[in-house]
Amino acid sequence: MKFYNSIISYIIKRRNHQIDFFKKYPLEVQKDLFHELIYKAKNTVWGKEHQYAKIKSIADFKNQVPIQNYDSLKPYIEKVRAGEQNILWHSEVKWFAQSSGTTAGKSKFIPVSKESLEQCHFKGGKDLMSIFLNHYPETNILDGKSMVLGGSSNISSYRAKSFYGDLSAVIIENLPFWFNLVKTPSKEIALHPNWEEKIDKMAQIVSKENVSSLSGVPSWNLILLQKVLEITGKENILEVWPNLELFIHGGVKFEPYKKQYEKLIPSLDMKYMETYNASEGFFGIQDQTNSKEMLLMLDYGVFYEFLPLEELGKENPKTVQLEEVEINTNYAIIISTNAGLWRYMIGDTIKFTSLKPFRIVLSGRTKYFINIFGEELIEENANNALKTACDKTNAISNEYMVAPIFPNENGKGGHEWLIEFQKKPKDLVLFTKILDEALQAENSDYEAKRFQNMALQLPKINIAEPGTFYKWLKTKGKIGGQHKVPKLSDKRIYLEEILSI
DSSP states (O other): OHHHHHHHHHHHHHHHHHHHHHHHSHHHHHHHHHHHHHHHHTTSHHHHHTTGGGOOSHHHHHHHSOOBOHHHHHHHHHHHHTTOOSSSSSSOOOEEEEEOSSSSSSOEEEEEOHHHIIIIIHHHHHHHHHHHHHHOTTOOGGGSEEEEOOOOOOOEEEETTEEEEOHHHHHHHHOOGGGGGTEESOHHHHTOSOHHHHHHHHHHHHTTSOEEEEEEOHHHHHHHHHHHHHHHOOSSGGGTOTTOOEEEEOSSOSGGGHHHHHHHSOOTTOEEEEEEEETTEEEEEOOOTTOOOEEEOOSSSEEEEEEEGGGTTOSSOOOBOGGGOOBTOEEEEEEEETTSOOSEEEEEEEEEEEETTEEEEEEEESSOOBOSSSOOBOHHHHHHHHHHHHHHHTOEEEEEEEEEEOOOTTSOBEEEEEEEEEEOOSOHHHHHHHHHHHHHHHOHHHHHHHGGGSSBOOOEEEEEOTTHHHHHHHHTTOOSTTOOOOOBOSSSHHHHHHHHO
């Protein structure tokens, strides 16, 4: 096994040279990728309709192809699901990642080509390990098992040659054989369709393994780790897995869960790495040990454009390229991929923190923000303010949601928060005051609307009982995997549903 691990380690480390190359020549790598995508798709149905054969530049591409969303691509995707090929992409597409993003809306079926599996999703996983091994060459992580907690979705057949499941199910179904030697649990357990049964079965199995790394969404992994402790009767996870070194996380912000993980895994040597991956692709990896920024991965078969938020909703919105982006400006991500998503707005917003190389942080969603009063509150503002309030009051939060309180007869409204705490603040009045001040410090528009209570009143805080958000997600059939609570909304429908629980 040692020899086997040495070979894997050597192969993975070689990738560092390619990463260094796109860090040094990012614009050239993206430009070459753009032309490759256009060339390969020029004879598809989509490519012919949009005259890809005549596209000579990125400017031509923008002029000939409008920005897309799932609804505009759905008629083409449905043809591929029905078994037709050469519609959006030139090679065979038979896999689809079923995604709803959040609790809202019907399922989306995101095409996953062989190229996107191998050159994007799998490549992202290998690159993450390559970066980790480069930082920690003395690690023994390859001597243990990797515990992967994905969604609870079986692979289902839409047509004889068309299959779908959540992204984790599609990836697990297509993993190379050798990865099964180093991961736990088995595919059958990992894809068990009943989430709660799966957690019980997983905990029974993985508690007996030598687990050295974990991966998945922080909120769902927390439930599994607590179940492992319940089964084993141990005080902390290191008593179960003494060789645990790394937690690879994504899907939701890790900060609200950090203290809980530090309590469950009481080791200063424990490493945490964030990734930015979605059904549409694998986009970013935390590549530094002293920063939470993520390196934007530029050679994964994904061509990027970035839409300034002030362009959202315009009839002809104008995107910018990598060479035009600015630090600390919010952009919606637009992607064109080797699975046939063309100028597709995935719904996430990011900010660049570095331009040499290009590093990013996630800042929110294009659909989930509050701007009833001109306050333009985004998820990043809320996350940071909540962390500040918790830190200063010695509280620990699990989940939260914010919705507007619409103006009363005096013309004043506000924001209503529902927060589920693991450890409640002793003084809720003080907590509310600190949260409000932190929001003002984070967001000048919010600060202006709060001035002398002119438009916004002090936030209203409700405390949710433990497990409330879990129960709500369960009523929606949205537990496990990439499912998450929509933190902010201009409407009150989600908040009212949870308050009724």
